[in-house]
Amino acid sequence: MVNTIGVIGLGVMGSNIALNMANNGEQVAVYNYTSDLTEKLMAKLEGQILTPYYELEAFVQSLAAPRKIFLMVTAGAAIDSVIQSLIPLLQEGDVVMDGGNSHYEDTERRYDELKAHGIGYLGIGVSGGEVGALTGPSIMPGGDLHFYNEVAPILTKIAAKADGEPCCTYIGPKGAGHFVKMVHNGIEYADMQLIAEAYTFLRGNLGLTVEEIADIFETWNAGELKSYLIEITTEILRKKDAVTGLPLVDVILDQAGQKGTGKWTSLQAIDNGIPTSIITEALFARYLSALKEERVQAQPILAGPNKRMQNLEKEQWIEYVRQALYMGKICAYAQGFTQYKMTSEIYNWNLPLKDIALIFRNGCIIRAEFLNVISEAYDEKADLANLLIAPYFADKTASYQQSLRNIVCEGIQSGVALPCLSSSLAYYDSYRTGASNANILQAQRDYFGAHTYKRNDMEGTFHTEW
Ligand SMILES: NC(=O)C1=CN([C@@H]2O[C@H](COP(=O)(O)OP(=O)(O)OC[C@H]3O[C@@H](n4cnc5c(N)ncnc54)[C@H](OP(=O)(O)O)[C@@H]3O)[C@@H](O)[C@H]2O)C=CC1
Numbered sequence: 001m002v003n004t005i006g007v008i009g010l011g012v013m014g015s016n017i018a019l020n021m022a023n024n025g026e027q028v029a030v031y032n033y034t035s036d037l038t039e040k041l042m043a044k045l046e047g048q049i050l051t052p053y054y055e056l057e058a059f060v061q062s063l064a065a066p067r068k069i070f071l072m073v074t075a076g077a078a079i080d081s082v083i084q085s086l087i088p089l090l091q092e093g094d095v096v097m098d099g100g101n102s103h104y105e106d107t108e109r110r111y112d113e114l115k116a117h118g119i120g121y122l123g124i125g126v127s128g129g130e131v132g133a134l135t136g137p138s139i140m141p142g143g144d145l146h147f148y149n150e151v152a153p154i155l156t157k158i159a160a161k162a163d164g165e166p167c168c169t170y171i172g173p174k175g176a177g178h179f180v181k182m183v184h185n186g187i188e189y190a191d192m193q194l195i196a197e198a199y200t201f202l203r204g205n206l207g208l209t210v211e212e213i214a215d216i217f218e219t220w221n222a223g224e225l226k227s228y229l230i231e232i233t234t235e236i237l238r239k240k241d242a243v244t245g246l247p248l249v250d251v252i253l254d255q256a257g258q259k260g261t262g263k264w265t266s267l268q269a270i271d272n273g274i275p276t277s278i279i280t281e282a283l284f285a286r287y288l289s290a291l292k293e294e295r296v297q298a299q300p301i302l303a304g305p306n307k308r309m310q311n312l313e314k315e316q317w318i319e320y321v322r323q324a325l326y327m328g329k330i331c332a333y334a335q336g337f338t339q340y341k342m343t344s345e346i347y348n349w350n351l352p353l354k355d356i357a358l359i360f361r362n363g364c365i366i367r368a369e370f371l372n373v374i375s376e377a378y379d380e381k382a383d384l385a386n387l388l389i390a391p392y393f394a395d396k397t398a399s400y401q402q403s404l405r406n407i408v409c410e411g412i413q414s415g416v417a418l419p420c421l422s423s424s425l426a427y428y429d430s431y432r433t434g435a436s437n438a439n440i441l442q443a444q445r446d447y448f449g450a451h452t453y454k455r456n457d458m459e460g461t462f463h464t465e466w
Pocket residue numbers: 008009010011012013014032033034037072073074075077078079081082099100101102126127128129130259
């Protein structure tokens with residue numbers, strides 16, 4: 001049997017990626033290091049042909065040369081372990097692809113190791129969740145272009161399509177693909193948290209029911225906020241708990257999980273001086289949510305504002321929330337794309353920002369109508385410093401900033417935390433401030449540590465005997 005591609009790791013994502021490949025005409029060999037998942041997958045096949053292997057060597061030998069192997073295993077040590085088992089079985093020219101959420105620096109290390117053996121290594125960001133893996137994810141491949149070109153016919157076939165184009169494009173060398181996926185997830189955290197805050201305001205400050213909010217989200221999803229995350233949140237809000245009959249969201253414990261990619265996004269930004277405050281606030285919101293017991297204990301101890309809740313005019317304030325959410329989203333994506341731009345310059349990756357926006361239009365978790373305007377902004381000016389100053393976004397924020405101010409002020413006055421909406425406004429206001437207060441910081445640093453400062457009226461470095 002000669003298989004055209006092999007998939008290792010048959011969990012949630014790997015089994016569906018393998019089926020997606022088979023549905024697109026590939027002869028797919030599958031292997032999992034424990035046999036249970038392989039048997040489970042083989043039992044649920046509906047006409048698709050996958051060929052299972054229970055020994056790694058037989059799996060590798062079944063593949064046409066040069067071999068193409070797609071890993072979809074738990075990120076971290078498991079990937080290293082699989083790679084170490086594969087190396088003695090592979091030949092020069094074979095290509096190993098890692099489709100998991102690996103840290104891009106791990107990908108660079110693995111790339112170097114496999115390159116020394118003449119084996120190609122592609123770090124491939126895959127987004128779309130369980131369903132996307134089967135029906136078409138967004139795919140972000142990084143590594144050597146000639147190795148990408150060998151697997152591109154398969155990857156582009158299995159990818160989601162937007163306007164008939166595959167949501168898969170070559171991202172850049174070495175770890176660039178996994179880097180782009182990592183920041184995608186950071187943006188995802190911010191987008192999710194912004195939606196959660198809009199929900200909080202509609203529910204708490206406007207007193208709307210979960211069903212009413214579902215209807216509002218459905219309406220929003222027909223306009224400029226149209227996105228997968230708004231769409232699924234509408235469905236989530238409509239779901240009733242089978243046990244209590246309550247909206248399911250009302251019985252879900254308010255402690256958010258996370259698997260690390262959002263944290264890595266913030267750490268990378270902090271390490272490299274990239275301002276991603278909204279993304280990081282979204283991460284911290286998850287961390288604070290995890291302190292459930294402490295929050296419950298603090299609730300009766302800590303005072304809130306004296307001000308009583310205002311009776312807000314609903315229709316008007318629903319529109320403010322919509323505009324505030326859109327504006328928050330613009331600021332969060334501006335931060336994520338700034339992280340792409342600045343990191344691309346650090347590594348000399350030449351990341352294709354316009355194409356990244358294009359491949360995010362379908363398949364991935366942050367897919368949205370909005371990505372069309374982002375791609376247009378980079379089409380007009382490839383070296384745009386920040387999305388906020390692109391004409392479309394400058395006009396939009398000019399129209400919507402007052403709504404964001406209204407919502408943030410009302411949240412502050414009523415004692416409702418809106419960390420990402422507030423952070424969006426602070427980012428917007430800071431970015432549009434030509435003369436900031438960093439002069440005070442520089443003076444303080446020079447006062448206590450003789451760190452010196454620069455002047456805005458003459459060249460040179462100065463120190464004052466304060
Ligand atoms: N779920 C999602 O929505 C998305 C996930 N991802 C990423 O894709 C990757 C896979 O995720 P997912 O399919 O959800 O995870 P699962 O937990 O469902 O699957 C993990 C797979 O890795 C295998 N595995 C675990 N440890 C080892 C090991 N030491 N050696 C060999 N194989 C091992 C597991 O085999 P066994 O069960 O037999 O141990 C299983 O096949 C992760 O990196 C994840 O972050 C990316 C995009 C979306």
